[in-house]
Amino acid sequence: MIGWIFIVVCTLSLIGISLCVVYDKRPRFLRHVTAITILCIWAAALWTLIRRFSEGLGAVAGVNDLAPWGLWIGADVFAGVALAAGGFVIAATVHIFRIERFKPILRPTVLTAFLGYVLVAVALFIDIGRPLSWWHPLVMWQGHSIMFEVTWCVVLYSTVLAIEISPVVLERLGLTRLLRLVKATTIPVVIAGVILSTMHQSSLGSLYLIVPGKLYPLWYSPLLPVFFLISAVAAGMCVVIVESFFSAKILKRGLESSLMAALGKAASFILFLYLLIKFSDLAASGAWDLLYERNLQSNMFLLEMLGGVALPAILLSFQRIRNREKFLLSASLLVMAGIVLNRINVSWIGMSVHDQLNYYPTWMEIALSLGFITAGTIIFFLAVHYLPVFPKTEEEPPEAISAGSKTGLMPA
């Protein structure tokens, strides 16, 4: 109970801090509140980790024999990977399709993706029962397993992201020779990244192809891999919008508004495509009738589809909305929420054994997830602070950094 109150307070505080940033309100205590909230979350996350590694998953998480995968898989891994999809989308846009005007946001996007994958890897390390054997899939091959394929893709793609982001570090260290070498390999590396991403983004959906008897028909479909891939592309774009917005606010730099609007437009197209395929599939499979049943599954499905897909798709299709920062931001946040909800629905709400939900997350699972989100954010801004991630702009005033530090999200 105390744990849950703690979670609610921390979450509200994080939302409050974000709102302050959005509305450019910088009350004096903001920095302290931020620091205290984050430290509390990390303390709880640390406590969770200690117990996880000493007493086992069962001691901290709600997972059990009927629901072996919980929030750490559904939200941290599935949603985390999907939200990091911006990395391959923007890299392909710039380097393969040669739409160079997206170049200014390439580095921050790849950095976000890289950090996202690192966190996913850490989450997996914590969640698998025998973390010290994590490398087994790399040497003990079992090519018939989707999980095997996903492991390989994630490992390889993390490497690709590391290479893609390495120029930032090399530039900073002034290693021009190495830098030129990395730059020469850009295009093949980017192509490899796109292929690997396509493979594992869709394969996360394929993981569920094996459970036609357990996953609710509103979500189960032979097209699951397609849905996972398409939704990840749209969500990845919206993450880029949100991330650019907050970077602009915190670093006091200009927002590439036209790029953001273009991304919003593209996301809207993809979401409409997603809706079209999703609903034709429902109609074809006969699961459509389940929409009229008023149960938890159909309600959650409608919430996900209407609130997280249809609404933002419509919003983003209007130029007037796309051109207004805060509307664009809200619509993008809806898409992000929609994809998180979708992954949670597939991995939790839709999965039932004996016609019932068998899993409820504990506050500790949520604490660790919040720990991931805050850690990722802070590492991002630290990296941005110390490395040449954003393009140099003349109008960037030296006060930008001190202004950023006032939010408490950056070191002074």
Next chain:
Amino acid sequence: MNQHTPDMKGFSRRRFLQGVIGGTGLSVITPSSFAKDPGKTSFANTPSVLVDVTRCIGCRACMRACKNANELPDNTDLSEGFPISWEHQELRFDQWTVVNPSTGANANGDAVTRNIKSQCMHCLEPTCVSVCPVGALTKSELGPILYNADRCIGCRYCIMACPFDIPKYEWHSGLSPVVGKCQFCTRNRLSQGRLPACVESCPTGALKFGRRDSLLFEAKARIDSYPDRYINHIYGEKEAGGTAWLYMSDVPFENLGFKSSVETSPMPPLTWDVLSKIPIVAAAMAGLFGTLAWSLNRQEQSE
């Protein structure tokens, strides 16, 4: 592998055990080798057990025998000696078989109670083996599905994917939890020419060991001879593409809590059909994007 060829029709227990002792029987085949040659005939001589639900008196002797034979902790009331308590029991990572009473409507609509033994069904084309990323679960050459903790990474995909919800996990171990499920006594008894412990301990003949085709034949003969006594459904004949454990009953299985949602076709192709196409798609993408990037690049340079 060639032991699965149809010329094994003259399968006898002795020959089966000779094979096992000779060491070849315990070597494992990978899912790829049996996916390449699913030859259904080879499943005929899989060691199997026929469970006649109408003959089970629920004494739970098999539960205790399983614990003793597999050195599983007797951490339940089972150690108290016979008779034991009748509390509901769940499968656990250290409890590989359970017998529980289950009440359901029979064909006449009367509620009757039957004792149901559960354990791994030992699928002919096992889902768990196909999903395990490291080959910790394998189909031994003669049929039973074995688990090897040394390979396992604890991802729990097998638990999530098993159509019968059989594998269980050691949730309270920090760094070395194991997955637990019935091993068909393969290593400790079959290989020494002994029956599975549960079968040996059953006092009523509710469990019968044999090769799969003869057990199916026998079950059908029983149904034919006593059409009033049995329903015409052998659970495990088709479920999940067929299992080594077969059940016959006088009460429809779904009324007794058996999973009726299990597909009657094998599960592994559900993912393999997608997985096997990935190399082609990846190659196509590489070609497409490679050409695109190269030509756009050239165009830019010439401009």
